[in-house]
Amino acid sequence: FLFRPGFISFGYEAKQSYLSISGQQARGMFFFDCFKFLHRNTLHIKSVNGKEMKALKVFTEALRFLKDDVLKTINENITGMKFTASDFTWVLTVPDSCDPSAKPFMRGAAIQAGIVTDGNTDNLIFALESEAALAWCKKLPADGFITETRINLVGLVLITFSVTDENIDFAVHEDLQGGRLKMLHRSSVNDLGGKSVDGKYKEFLREIFTDGVWDEYEKNYPTEVQRMMYEFSLLKKGDGDIQFCCPFNLGTLACKHQNIEQLFEGVEGASWNEGLIKISRNKLRSFFAQSLQGITHNVRKIINKGFNIGCIWLVGEFAQCVILRKHITDEFMEVCKVLCPFRPRESILNGAFLKSSFTYGIDVLCGFKAENKYFTRFTVFQHLQYFCSSGFIIE
Structure with missing residues (x-):
């Protein structure tokens, strides 16, 4: 997300916009990339250049952008009628590691974003990321997987771990x-x-560009550093050199201290070749x-807990590596x-559509009412107090 301090852009467009501006302009921006899922109104999220903004504000603007973009795309391709947010069921996925406060936090963000209205959130559904991913993966054909093929899983225990840029969430x-x-x-x-x-x-780049060169580069050219990290995020998906x-400015700073080729002498796993930095496969693996x-x-x-593990599922951004x-x-x-x-x-996103007819909540006891035909199970406690044992709270 890119702010200045109002919302500017989201997703790939935000990243490219931030990478294209000068260092001086970047210092006045809020660029949030791969941050942890924070879900308390008072918490702040730190941007890549050290500036902070309330977590609720960041999530609200992200949801607002997604809502507006969806409605714009649909309405531009349909004639004769205009859809609004209330015409749809919206599914928000949350990490398995989130505590119960995540749901009211995200509901509040959705209300502020105009996805739903306060007091009428029936068309807002929450899905756990692991369950959404499983829902999608179980629907895939045998050839829908990398190297392996799907097996009959009924009766088996499945480990799903969503590997992201920040956390690893395990679900069994x-x-x-x-x-x-x-x-x-x-x-998690x-x-x-x-x-x-x-x-x-x-850390490895800092070892190469010693004498404070890398630290000075990070401070003075933050957008170039982000461009290098974005390039690395693509390169690390492979398994080779x-x-x-x-970057020109990094090379210029390095040459002020010594010949740049000398910086690579004695550095294991990296070499310099006419303006190109090469990192070996073994060094990449060490990262x-x-x-x-x-x-x-x-x-x-998890395996040592004695579960009858039949399959491990890998999903999420990091699983591309x-x-x-x-x-x-x-x-x-x-x-x-x-x-x-x-x-x-994309497994979690695709699975969220399949899970859109469900949500999650808490199994509770509630007061038994004989006139309610759905309360078919009840428990009697002391003093003849009757409770229904099939309650389900989703608020």
């Missing part, structure tokens, strides 16, 4: 008859996602080491199937 479900899912376990770990790999990459152009070790440790902890997929497959292929759908980052 039992696949029941009729397409139903029973959640058995869920957990921070700082093991794609940003962990990005951080190791930055990577090569990219050294993933801490993340892979942490993920493996957490998956083994070949190094991650190969590692998880090699580590657990003798225990169960490891499946990753093509275009794994």
Whole structure:
């Protein structure tokens, strides 16, 4: 998201807009990229250049943009009628790691964004990311997965982990008859996602460009640094040597201290070749080491709980990385199937449509009313108090 301080743009357009402006202009912007899911009104989100904004404001403007863009696209392609937000059912996905406060927070953001109105939120549905991803993956044909093929999963326990740039969310479900899912376990770990790999990459660049060169470059040319990180986010998806152009300003700063070729002498895993920086395959893999070790440790902890694991599903942005997929497959292929759908980052989005007729809530006891035909189960406590045991709170 890009703000100045009002909302400017969202998604890929926001990133490209930020990368195209000068360093001086960038310092007056709010650019939010790959931030954690914060869901309390008082919390602030820090932008890539250190400026802060309330989390509720950021999420509200993001939802407003998505709503306006959807309505604009639909109305431009339909004649004779005009749709509004109230004509649709809206599905918001939330990470499995979120506590119960996430739902009222997102509902409040949706109300402020004009998706629903206060007091009438019936057409707003929430879906857990793991369940949305599973709903989509279970519908895919056998050839809808990378390298592996789908198997009959009924009766088996499935581990789904959504690997994003920030967190890793683990969810364990039992696949029941009729397409139903029973959640058995869920957990989350921070700082093991794609940003962990990005951080190791930055540390390596700082080792190359010593004597404060990299720190000065980060301070004076923030948009160029973001451009380098964006380029790396594409390159790290492969499993080979990577090569990219050294930005002019970084090279200029380095040459003020010493010949740039000398900076690479004695640096293991990197070389300089006429304006190009080359990083070896082994060095690229080393950037993933801490993340892979942490993920493996957490998956083994889940397996050791005694679940009858039949399959591990990989979804999310980070699952696009070949190094991650190969590692998880090699580590657990003798225990169960490891499946990753093509275009794994879209699994949650696609699954949200399939889950749009459901939401999640809390199973509770509520006062029994004999005249209510839906209250077919009741429990008697002391003092002859009657309660219905089939209550479901979604608020």
